[in-house]
Amino acid sequence: MVNQIYENWGGYPVKLTWLSKEKPQLSKVTSVHAYCFHQGKILLVKVEGRGFNIPGGHIDEGETPEEALHREVIEEGYVKGAIKYIGALEVSHEENPLFNPAGKYPLIGYQMFYRMDIEECLPFLREHEAISRIWVEPEEIPYVMNDHKLSLLILQDALIVSNPI
Template identity: 30%
Template sequence: MDPTVIGTTTVPWIRPPHRMDLLLSGALPAGHTVTTAFVLALDGAGRTLLTRVDRPGRSWEVPGGHLDPGEPPHAAAARELAEETGLEADPARLALLGGQRITLLGTPPADYAYPARAFMAFYTLRLDGPGAPTRPHPASECAEAAWVPRAEVPLRCPDAAWLPLHAAASR
């Protein structure tokens, strides 16, 4: 699939002036460093797997997080899914949906920890039947995981920049 921009935004958690393009794409974008990977796990009962992050200012989110050094994005997505929800998935079962392409609009500040051109990869995992109950790993930052009806996802995650990606995956 050729990359398709389905939205452009900015987010408050990236301090420098920037642009975030929401992409549907079957390939990682050239020229952008993948920093994080997420999984939109969708079950046959029309639900999405969310995690509740137990840290100030955070709440319900899709499972995902930073890549470890040298770790491929799809492997990071599967690892984060297991850590944050308890759902184990072979990385080969994850399909790249697209992601959030972040481009800083100037020189990054000296204390900025990310590349000026970063990509947050989003993968899908589709289950044929209903997803089984899950529980985050005890060492996880997540307090709980839950299969949520797709229509409820925007209610639990109202400010999530990835909501258009979820809508595209849910079609």
């Protein structure tokens, strides 16, 4: 499977490159995400206005990526567990003629991805942005999750990771 694609995000072309196991410079990390496993199934959450996807989000000031990930999976999926880093998605706006250097995102930024093996599943309270959660067989992910094609490559890396930290 190809590890680089071009996507149209919000009307802007971006180049996405999957960097399996590579750790990016932390100052350029914009978000964290996790494939969360429980009893052989993967957790997907639905956020208002978006389709089903894996939990994740931005890193708050003063948080490590791992702290942000644990916060995000609790806020969106109401789960806790052990995590293992699997890689980063490089998001490049270098070929985007409309890129705004004064905007929210860097010219080249990174999204860090983890695998979580869920140890505790809490009641789903809808106190944050997620409005529902579902458990999906890994082979059904392409039919349920609404994301770019590299998400399936990232899933394959998450499936082979063992011994979470």
